[in-house]
Amino acid sequence: MEKAKAAIDRKNAVISIRGLKKSFEANEVLRGIDLDLYQGENLVVLGRSGTGKSVLIKIISGLLKPDEGEVKVFGQELTHITEKELQELRIRIGFSFQNSALYDSMTVRKNLEFPLVRNRKKLSRKEIDTAIETTLDAVGLLKAINQMPSELSGGQRKRIGIARTLILNPEIMLYDEPTAGLDPLTCIEINNLINEVQERYHTSSIIITHDLTCAKMTGDRVAMLLDGKFEREGSFDEVFNTDDERVKPFFDYNFIK
Protein backbone atom coordinates (compact mmCIF):
# COMPACT_ATOMS: atom_id res chain seq x y z
CA MET A 1 0.00 0.00 0.00
CA GLU A 2 3.03 2.33 -0.18
CA LYS A 3 2.49 5.20 -2.57
CA ALA A 4 4.41 5.28 -5.84
CA LYS A 5 6.71 8.28 -6.25
CA ALA A 6 4.96 11.20 -7.93
CA ALA A 7 6.44 13.84 -10.26
CA ILE A 8 6.58 16.81 -7.90
CA ASP A 9 8.09 20.21 -8.70
CA ARG A 10 9.36 21.35 -5.31
CA LYS A 11 10.53 24.67 -6.72
CA ASN A 12 6.96 25.60 -7.63
CA ALA A 13 4.46 26.10 -4.79
CA VAL A 14 0.90 26.37 -6.14
CA ILE A 15 -0.30 27.30 -2.66
CA SER A 16 1.90 29.23 -0.26
CA ILE A 17 0.64 30.25 3.18
CA ARG A 18 2.53 32.31 5.76
CA GLY A 19 1.41 33.36 9.25
CA LEU A 20 -2.26 32.61 8.62
CA LYS A 21 -4.54 33.33 11.56
CA LYS A 22 -8.28 32.86 11.83
CA SER A 23 -10.53 33.21 14.88
CA PHE A 24 -14.25 33.10 15.40
CA GLU A 25 -14.77 35.56 18.27
CA ALA A 26 -12.82 34.04 21.21
CA ASN A 27 -12.19 30.78 19.37
CA GLU A 28 -8.63 31.01 17.97
CA VAL A 29 -8.71 28.28 15.33
CA LEU A 30 -5.69 28.89 13.09
CA ARG A 31 -2.82 30.44 15.07
CA GLY A 32 -0.07 30.99 12.53
CA ILE A 33 -0.16 28.51 9.68
CA ASP A 34 2.79 28.15 7.30
CA LEU A 35 2.23 25.74 4.46
CA ASP A 36 3.36 25.11 0.89
CA LEU A 37 1.66 22.79 -1.59
CA TYR A 38 4.02 21.93 -4.43
CA GLN A 39 3.09 21.38 -8.05
CA GLY A 40 2.04 17.76 -8.55
CA GLU A 41 2.01 16.91 -4.85
CA ASN A 42 -0.61 15.13 -2.72
CA LEU A 43 -0.43 16.73 0.72
CA VAL A 44 -2.43 15.07 3.50
CA VAL A 45 -3.66 17.30 6.33
CA LEU A 46 -4.44 15.54 9.59
CA GLY A 47 -5.81 16.87 12.84
CA ARG A 48 -8.43 16.34 15.50
CA SER A 49 -12.04 17.27 14.89
CA GLY A 50 -12.49 21.00 15.28
CA THR A 51 -8.81 21.90 14.71
CA GLY A 52 -9.66 23.99 11.66
CA LYS A 53 -8.94 21.74 8.67
CA SER A 54 -12.16 22.72 6.92
CA VAL A 55 -11.61 26.37 7.82
CA LEU A 56 -8.18 26.12 6.17
CA ILE A 57 -9.49 24.76 2.86
CA LYS A 58 -12.36 27.24 2.89
CA ILE A 59 -9.79 30.05 3.19
CA ILE A 60 -7.74 28.55 0.33
CA SER A 61 -10.82 28.44 -1.89
CA GLY A 62 -11.82 31.99 -0.95
CA LEU A 63 -14.98 31.01 0.94
CA LEU A 64 -13.65 32.46 4.21
CA LYS A 65 -11.35 35.45 4.76
CA PRO A 66 -8.22 35.20 6.94
CA ASP A 67 -7.74 37.60 9.87
CA GLU A 68 -3.97 37.82 9.35
CA GLY A 69 -1.25 36.38 7.15
CA GLU A 70 -0.60 35.69 3.52
CA VAL A 71 -2.39 33.13 1.36
CA LYS A 72 -1.07 32.86 -2.18
CA VAL A 73 -2.71 30.57 -4.73
CA PHE A 74 -0.92 30.34 -8.10
CA GLY A 75 1.13 33.32 -6.87
CA GLN A 76 -1.93 35.52 -6.33
CA GLU A 77 -2.46 36.90 -2.84
CA LEU A 78 -6.11 36.11 -2.05
CA THR A 79 -6.78 39.13 0.10
CA HIS A 80 -5.66 41.49 -2.68
CA ILE A 81 -7.67 40.17 -5.61
CA THR A 82 -11.00 41.35 -6.99
CA GLU A 83 -14.18 39.29 -6.84
CA LYS A 84 -13.84 38.59 -10.58
CA GLU A 85 -10.24 37.37 -10.17
CA LEU A 86 -11.37 35.18 -7.27
CA GLN A 87 -14.09 33.62 -9.45
CA GLU A 88 -11.49 32.86 -12.15
CA LEU A 89 -9.17 31.37 -9.55
CA ARG A 90 -11.94 29.21 -8.09
CA ILE A 91 -12.50 27.48 -11.43
CA ARG A 92 -8.89 26.28 -11.20
CA ILE A 93 -9.58 24.72 -7.77
CA GLY A 94 -11.73 21.60 -7.45
CA PHE A 95 -13.47 21.10 -4.11
CA SER A 96 -14.54 17.52 -3.37
CA PHE A 97 -17.00 17.79 -0.50
CA GLN A 98 -17.36 15.20 2.24
CA ASN A 99 -21.02 14.56 1.37
CA SER A 100 -20.28 14.48 -2.42
CA ALA A 101 -22.79 17.39 -2.81
CA LEU A 102 -24.65 15.86 -5.76
CA TYR A 103 -27.96 17.26 -7.01
CA ASP A 104 -30.36 14.48 -6.08
CA SER A 105 -33.02 15.48 -8.61
CA MET A 106 -30.61 15.25 -11.57
CA THR A 107 -29.13 12.24 -13.36
CA VAL A 108 -25.39 11.65 -13.17
CA ARG A 109 -25.08 13.15 -16.69
CA LYS A 110 -26.87 16.35 -15.62
CA ASN A 111 -24.81 16.53 -12.42
CA LEU A 112 -21.66 16.74 -14.56
CA GLU A 113 -23.20 18.93 -17.25
CA PHE A 114 -24.36 21.58 -14.79
CA PRO A 115 -20.94 22.91 -13.64
CA LEU A 116 -19.57 22.56 -17.16
CA VAL A 117 -22.17 24.73 -18.93
CA ARG A 118 -22.14 27.23 -16.07
CA ASN A 119 -18.38 27.73 -16.23
CA ARG A 120 -17.52 27.04 -19.88
CA LYS A 121 -20.03 28.95 -21.92
CA LYS A 122 -18.91 28.24 -25.47
CA LEU A 123 -18.90 24.44 -25.63
CA SER A 124 -20.85 22.58 -28.32
CA ARG A 125 -23.25 19.77 -27.43
CA LYS A 126 -20.71 17.26 -28.72
CA GLU A 127 -17.90 18.76 -26.61
CA ILE A 128 -20.11 18.65 -23.52
CA ASP A 129 -21.06 15.00 -24.11
CA THR A 130 -17.44 14.02 -24.75
CA ALA A 131 -16.26 15.78 -21.57
CA ILE A 132 -18.96 14.05 -19.48
CA GLU A 133 -18.18 10.62 -20.92
CA THR A 134 -14.39 11.00 -20.65
CA THR A 135 -14.61 12.15 -17.04
CA LEU A 136 -17.03 9.41 -16.01
CA ASP A 137 -14.74 6.91 -17.67
CA ALA A 138 -11.78 8.33 -15.70
CA VAL A 139 -13.58 7.59 -12.42
CA GLY A 140 -14.72 4.17 -13.69
CA LEU A 141 -18.44 4.97 -13.77
CA LEU A 142 -19.44 5.58 -17.37
CA LYS A 143 -22.11 2.93 -16.89
CA ALA A 144 -23.88 5.12 -14.30
CA ILE A 145 -24.40 8.03 -16.72
CA ASN A 146 -28.20 7.81 -16.76
CA GLN A 147 -28.69 6.85 -13.11
CA MET A 148 -29.97 9.06 -10.30
CA PRO A 149 -27.66 9.70 -7.30
CA SER A 150 -30.13 7.85 -5.03
CA GLU A 151 -29.47 4.67 -7.04
CA LEU A 152 -25.72 4.77 -6.30
CA SER A 153 -23.68 3.43 -3.37
CA GLY A 154 -21.72 5.80 -1.10
CA GLY A 155 -18.48 4.96 -2.93
CA GLN A 156 -20.08 5.54 -6.33
CA ARG A 157 -21.51 8.88 -5.18
CA LYS A 158 -18.03 9.84 -4.02
CA ARG A 159 -16.65 8.99 -7.48
CA ILE A 160 -19.34 11.04 -9.20
CA GLY A 161 -18.64 13.94 -6.82
CA ILE A 162 -14.96 13.75 -7.80
CA ALA A 163 -15.91 13.50 -11.51
CA ARG A 164 -18.10 16.59 -11.20
CA THR A 165 -15.11 18.48 -9.87
CA LEU A 166 -12.67 17.03 -12.43
CA ILE A 167 -14.80 17.96 -15.41
CA LEU A 168 -13.54 21.55 -15.10
CA ASN A 169 -9.92 20.31 -15.28
CA PRO A 170 -8.85 21.82 -11.94
CA GLU A 171 -5.16 22.31 -11.26
CA ILE A 172 -5.66 21.99 -7.49
CA MET A 173 -7.93 19.44 -5.83
CA LEU A 174 -9.14 19.85 -2.25
CA TYR A 175 -10.54 16.60 -0.85
CA ASP A 176 -12.51 16.92 2.40
CA GLU A 177 -12.49 13.51 4.13
CA PRO A 178 -12.74 11.50 0.89
CA THR A 179 -13.09 8.10 2.60
CA ALA A 180 -15.44 9.07 5.44
CA GLY A 181 -18.27 6.58 5.89
CA LEU A 182 -16.99 4.03 3.35
CA ASP A 183 -16.10 0.37 3.91
CA PRO A 184 -12.36 -0.55 3.80
CA LEU A 185 -12.33 -1.92 0.25
CA THR A 186 -14.19 1.11 -1.10
CA CYS A 187 -11.77 3.34 0.83
CA ILE A 188 -8.87 1.65 -0.96
CA GLU A 189 -10.61 2.20 -4.33
CA ILE A 190 -11.10 5.91 -3.55
CA ASN A 191 -7.46 6.22 -2.43
CA ASN A 192 -6.36 4.65 -5.71
CA LEU A 193 -8.65 7.03 -7.60
CA ILE A 194 -7.06 10.03 -5.82
CA ASN A 195 -3.65 8.79 -6.99
CA GLU A 196 -4.94 8.18 -10.53
CA VAL A 197 -6.33 11.72 -10.61
CA GLN A 198 -2.93 13.07 -9.51
CA GLU A 199 -1.20 11.18 -12.31
CA ARG A 200 -3.71 11.65 -15.10
CA TYR A 201 -4.77 15.26 -14.44
CA HIS A 202 -1.41 16.44 -12.99
CA THR A 203 -3.25 17.96 -10.05
CA SER A 204 -1.75 19.22 -6.81
CA SER A 205 -3.99 18.19 -3.93
CA ILE A 206 -4.75 18.73 -0.28
CA ILE A 207 -6.42 15.71 1.27
CA ILE A 208 -8.08 16.19 4.65
CA THR A 209 -8.60 12.91 6.42
CA HIS A 210 -8.67 11.04 9.74
CA ASP A 211 -8.03 7.81 7.91
CA LEU A 212 -4.34 6.96 8.21
CA THR A 213 -4.52 4.29 5.52
CA CYS A 214 -5.77 7.03 3.20
CA ALA A 215 -2.92 9.26 4.43
CA LYS A 216 -0.34 6.56 3.77
CA MET A 217 -1.74 5.53 0.39
CA THR A 218 -2.29 9.00 -1.07
CA GLY A 219 0.11 11.35 0.72
CA ASP A 220 3.46 12.35 -0.73
CA ARG A 221 3.72 14.39 2.46
CA VAL A 222 1.71 14.60 5.64
CA ALA A 223 1.13 17.70 7.80
CA MET A 224 -0.49 17.52 11.19
CA LEU A 225 -2.48 20.44 12.58
CA LEU A 226 -1.83 20.73 16.31
CA ASP A 227 -3.03 23.63 18.46
CA GLY A 228 -3.66 25.83 15.44
CA LYS A 229 -0.28 25.25 13.73
CA PHE A 230 1.46 22.67 11.58
CA GLU A 231 3.95 21.32 14.08
CA ARG A 232 4.66 17.96 12.47
CA GLU A 233 5.24 17.65 8.76
CA GLY A 234 7.08 15.20 6.53
CA SER A 235 6.67 11.66 5.27
CA PHE A 236 4.03 9.48 6.96
CA ASP A 237 6.73 7.66 8.94
CA GLU A 238 8.47 10.89 9.97
CA VAL A 239 5.23 12.35 11.31
CA PHE A 240 4.28 9.29 13.32
CA ASN A 241 7.71 8.37 14.63
CA THR A 242 7.12 10.29 17.86
CA ASP A 243 6.06 9.95 21.49
CA ASP A 244 3.98 13.15 21.27
CA GLU A 245 0.74 12.28 23.04
CA ARG A 246 -1.18 14.57 20.69
CA VAL A 247 -0.01 12.47 17.72
CA LYS A 248 0.38 8.87 18.93
CA PRO A 249 -3.34 8.17 19.51
CA PHE A 250 -4.07 8.79 15.81
CA PHE A 251 -1.67 6.05 14.86
CA ASP A 252 -2.61 3.67 17.69
CA TYR A 253 -6.34 4.00 16.97
CA ASN A 254 -5.99 3.50 13.22
CA PHE A 255 -3.60 0.58 13.43
CA ILE A 256 -4.82 -0.96 16.74
CA LYS A 257 -1.62 -1.15 18.72
Ligand SMILES: Nc1ncnc2c1ncn2[C@@H]1O[C@H](COP(=O)(O)OP(=O)(O)OP(=O)(O)O)[C@@H](O)[C@H]1O
Ligand atom coordinates in the same frame (compact mmCIF):
# COMPACT_ATOMS: atom_id res chain seq x y z
N1 LIG B 1 -18.45 29.99 10.13
C1 LIG B 1 -18.05 29.72 11.40
N2 LIG B 1 -18.45 30.48 12.42
C2 LIG B 1 -18.03 30.23 13.68
N3 LIG B 1 -17.20 29.21 14.02
C3 LIG B 1 -16.77 28.41 13.02
C4 LIG B 1 -17.17 28.62 11.67
N4 LIG B 1 -16.59 27.67 10.90
C5 LIG B 1 -15.85 26.90 11.74
N5 LIG B 1 -15.96 27.34 13.01
C6 LIG B 1 -15.27 26.78 14.18
O1 LIG B 1 -13.91 26.58 13.85
C7 LIG B 1 -13.41 25.39 14.45
C8 LIG B 1 -12.79 24.49 13.39
O2 LIG B 1 -13.81 23.97 12.55
P1 LIG B 1 -13.51 23.03 11.31
O3 LIG B 1 -14.83 22.71 10.68
O4 LIG B 1 -12.49 23.66 10.44
O5 LIG B 1 -12.89 21.76 12.01
P2 LIG B 1 -12.30 20.44 11.33
O6 LIG B 1 -10.87 20.34 11.75
O7 LIG B 1 -12.56 20.47 9.85
O8 LIG B 1 -13.16 19.33 12.06
P3 LIG B 1 -13.77 17.91 11.53
O9 LIG B 1 -12.61 16.97 11.45
O10 LIG B 1 -14.71 17.54 12.62
O11 LIG B 1 -14.44 18.17 10.21
C9 LIG B 1 -14.58 24.76 15.20
O12 LIG B 1 -14.47 25.12 16.56
C10 LIG B 1 -15.80 25.40 14.56
O13 LIG B 1 -16.85 25.51 15.49
